[in-house]
Amino acid sequence: MKLFQFKYWEPYYGIIILILGAICYIPFLGSVHLFDWDEINFAESSREMLVTGDYFRVMIEYQPFWEKPPFFFWLQALSMKTFGVNEFAARLPNAIMGIFTLLTLYYTGKRIKNGLFGFIWAFIYLISFLPFFYFKSGIIDPVFNYFIFTTLLFLIRAYQSSKPSHALLFALAAGLLNGMAVLTKGPVGLLLILLTYFFAWSLSKFKRILSFKQILLFFLGAIITSSFWYLPELLNNGPSFFKEFILYQVELFTKPVAGHKQPFFYHFLVVLIGCFPLSIFAIPGFIKRNSAEGLDVYRRWTIILVAVVMILFTIVQTKIVHYSSMAYLPLSFLAAGYIYHSIQYAKSISKWVMIMLAALGSVFSVIMIFIPYFFIHKSQFMQYVKDPFAKAAIEQNIHWTGTEYLFGGLFLLGLIVLIIYLVRKKTLQGIIIYGFFTMIVLTCYLQQVIPKIEKHSQGRIIEFYQSIQGEEVYVVPVGFKTYAHLFYFQHPNYPNQPHGIERRDWLTKGIIDKPVYIVVKNTEKYVKELPDVSFVKQVGGYMIYRRERNDGL
Numbered sequence: 271m272k273l274f275q276f277k278y279w280e281p282y283y284g285i286i287i288l289i290l291g292a293i294c295y296i297p298f299l300g301s302v303h304l305f306d307w308d309e310i311n312f313a314e315s316s317r318e319m320l321v322t323g324d325y326f327r328v329m330i331e332y333q334p335f336w337e338k339p340p341f342f343f344w345l346q347a348l349s350m351k352t353f354g355v356n357e358f359a360a361r362l363p364n365a366i367m368g369i370f371t372l373l374t375l376y377y378t379g380k381r382i383k384n385g386l387f388g389f390i391w392a393f394i395y396l397i398s399f400l401p402f403f404y405f406k407s408g409i410i411d412p413v414f415n416y417f418i419f420t421t422l423l424f425l426i427r428a429y430q431s432s433k434p435s436h437a438l439l440f441a442l443a444a445g446l447l448n449g450m451a452v453l454t455k456g457p458v459g460l461l462l463i464l465l466t467y468f469f470a471w472s473l474s475k476f477k478r479i480l481s482f483k484q485i486l487l488f489f490l491g492a493i494i495t496s497s498f499w500y501l502p503e504l505l506n507n508g509p510s511f512f513k514e515f516i517l518y519q520v521e522l523f524t525k526p527v528a529g530h531k532q533p534f535f536y537h538f539l540v541v542l543i544g545c546f547p548l549s550i551f552a553i554p555g556f557i558k559r560n561s562a563e564g565l566d567v568y569r570r571w572t573i574i575l576v577a578v579v580m581i582l583f584t585i586v587q588t589k590i591v592h593y594s595s596m597a598y599l600p601l602s603f604l605a606a607g608y609i610y611h612s613i614q615y616a617k618s619i620s621k622w623v624m625i626m627l628a629a630l631g632s633v634f635s636v637i638m639i640f641i642p643y644f645f646i647h648k649s650q651f652m653q654y655v656k657d658p659f660a661k662a663a664i665e666q667n668i669h670w671t672g673t674e675y676l677f678g679g680l681f682l683l684g685l686i687v688l689i690i691y692l693v694r695k696k697t698l699q700g701i702i703i704y705g706f707f708t709m710i711v712l713t714c715y716l717q718q719v720i721p722k723i724e725k726h727s728q729g730r731i732i733e734f735y736q737s738i739q740g741e742e743v744y745v746v747p748v749g750f751k752t753y754a755h756l757f758y759f760q761h762p763n764y765p766n767q768p769h770g771i772e773r774r775d776w777l778t779k780g781i782i783d784k785p786v787y788i789v790v791k792n793t794e795k796y797v798k799e800l801p802d803v804s805f806v807k808q809v810g811g812y813m814i815y816r817r818e819r820n821d822g823l
Contacts, residue, residue: 283389287376290396291369294709295405299365300358302721303732303758308592309408310753312338313360314761316346320355321763326502331756332763336517339499341453342410355760360408367412368405371599372396374416378423379606383562386613390698391606394551397705399634400544401598402712410455411595417451419575419599421463426571428484441484445491452496457516460492462596465578470571537583537594544591545598546634547704548605550626555604562607562614569607572600612697619692627692631685638678638711642719645726646670659791659811666810668725674718681711728754730809731789735759744786746777749794778803778817786817 279286304310311330315338318329328335328343345363353359372392379388395401404412424444431437451459471479480488542549554560561569579597586593612619644651648664655661684707691700721729735745735758745755755761768776777786778800790797792811797803806814 280385280389283380283385284373284376287372287389287392287396288369290393290709291372294396294402294713295365295368296362297713298717299361299406300356301717302357302724303729304357304360304408305724306728306752306754308410308590309360310757312342312410313346313357313408314753314757316343316350316360317355317757317760318763319343319347320350326499326506330753331761331769332765333769337456338410339453339456339496341450341499342413342455345413346408355757357408361406364405364407364409364412367416368401371405371412371416374420374423375599375602382565382568383610387562387606387610390609390613390701391602393705394548394605394609394701395598395602397701397708398545398548398598398602399712400540400595401548401602402708403716404592404595406716409592411592414451414455414459415596415599417447417454418459418462418596421445421448421451422466422571422575422600425463425467425480425488426567429479430567437481437484438487441480442487442491445488445493446495447491448488449492449495449497452492453499462575462578462582465582466571466575469574469578473570473574534584537580537597540591541580541594541597541601543630545601546630547627548598548602550623550630551605551608552601553626554620554623555608560608560611561604562610565607568603572603575600576604609697609701616695618695619697624689624692628685628689631688632682635678635682635685638681638715638719639675640678641723642670642672642674645722646672657793659793662792662808662811663726666726666730668722670722674722677711677715677719680707684708684711726810731812732758734789734809734812734814738787742784744777744782744784745789746774746786747789748774748778748796749790755789781821782817782819783821785819788815788817789813790815 304313315328315330315335318332319325319340322329322332325344325347326340328338328340342363346360349359349362350356353362372395375395376388376392379385379391381388421444424440424447428437428440428444431440448459448463451463467479471477545552555569556573558566558569576597579594579600583593611617645664645668652661652664655664684704687707688700688704691697691703732754735755738745739758739760745759745761747755767773776782778788778797787806788797788800788803790813792808792813794813797813797815800815800817802820803815803817806816808814
């Protein structure tokens with residue numbers, strides 16, 4: 271029957287990708303609280319934009335936040351204005367960007383090769399772990415990565431175009447998109463592209479890649495879009511903001527800010543494990559004979575971009591898991607090229623690729639099964655947990671039904687089907703069947719398992735912050751870094767009050783005009799030194815104390 275033939279569906283590939291993206295990315299966005307730090311940090315900055323009405327300066331706790339430009343916060347603020355200040359609104363911009371990303375991959379692949387290549391490219395990205403999770407998150411990187419990658423795609427079009435007028439337009443478009451990347455995450459957006467261009471130029475033995483006019487238009491485009499942020503800031507507040515912003519970027523590069531220090535191979539491990547299965551399929555894609563024909567320029571530039579991202583963020587001292595996420599998109603091109611090449615020539619997927627898929631996939635399945643087993647049978651493991659905070663968090667009475675085991679088993683079944691089909695040289699059928707298993711498993715896991723894990727870690731304390739929303743009180747965490755109290759208590763703006771350590775000391779020891787809730791971990795000794803606090807309750811590993819108003823009014 272035609273209905274079961276891939277060619278029958280080819281005219282509908284774009285619609286299929288659109289529908290799958292919407293089904294995977296939009297549902298259950300609000301099923302779990304935002305996670306400390308980054309998700310809550312960014313959402314709180316967006317909420318504070320709504321509170322203050324200042325949409326050009328990013329703030330946290332109503333103080334300048336030097337780390338990020340405002341574009342992503344504009345998206346979140348618009349979403350919150352429409353859907354309310356909640357998890358769904360904070361994550362919706364990335365879900366929409368996820369759909370845009372899939373469609374961009376599909377239509378780019380269709381233009382440079384054919385519809386099947388575009389479908390494989392978008393589909394393998396859709397069913398890979400970290401890309402799937404990131405588009406259901408509230409962090410900046412999915413938007414930033416989209417602008418960087420589309421910048422690269424338009425630079426390649428400018429390079430390849432045989433019509434000078436078209437080449438100039440493509441260079442301008444690349445610049446406009448790169449300006450959006452700068453507007454999203456700062457100068458690193460321009461740095462990544464300049465480094466990629468430099469290495470592409472050097473590998474071509476310094477032959478001209480773009481003309482002077484094209485380069486000029488690229489920078490003009492970047493200036494135009496990025497000026498929507500820095501020009502009003504410069505006119506209204508002078509150059510001091512930029513000095514602080516650049517100094518913070520340098521600190522991120524040279525020091526392990528906020529304790530984010532990891533071994534040098536950290537990002538290579540994150541990408542290999544986190545981008546399963548596209549990371550495994552991408553490895554042979556680095557070899558020319560395993561790539562789709564006629565796409566040498568795209569292959570070369572994507573490899574360079576992967577190398578730039580991995581080397582740069584290996585050098586950067588602050589190592590956070592999503593810093594290397596820019597590598598996911600170019601790696602997905604290499605993976606799609608290898609898969610398409612195997613299908614086009616009816617070749618078997620390499621045995622070592624199948625072994626790696628089976629081995630790493632089996633580990634994921636075991637982890638998915640072990641997590642609910644651990645919490646259901648936690649009494650068997652508590653003797654091995656030495657940290658008092660972790661122990662109290664795990665011992666909370668959260669209801670696990672036992673059905674959570676099914677998701678790991680279902681994933682393993684999909685993996686077995688994939689390997690069987692790969693052995694039989696039915697690569698595309700195997701990937702599609704496995705993909706649907708994965709989409710179901712990841713969606714269910716996010717809706718059924720992750721919220722329970724989150725309750726063990728931060729959920730109960732967030733519920734406390736929500737419970738005192740609107741009360742005339744202060745809230746101050748002591749001894750640990752968090753943004754949860756700001757967003758979930760919906761911290762008001764107190765323009766004339768101290769901040770940082772001075773605020774902590776004032777609220778815990780000074781003369782106060784409202785009661786204060788002091789939140790500490792159960793390992794913190796600071797609160798024991800305070801004479802006028804009373805214990806309220808313990809939630810997980812957190813201890814909540816209250817200090818009464820003492821200003822005599």
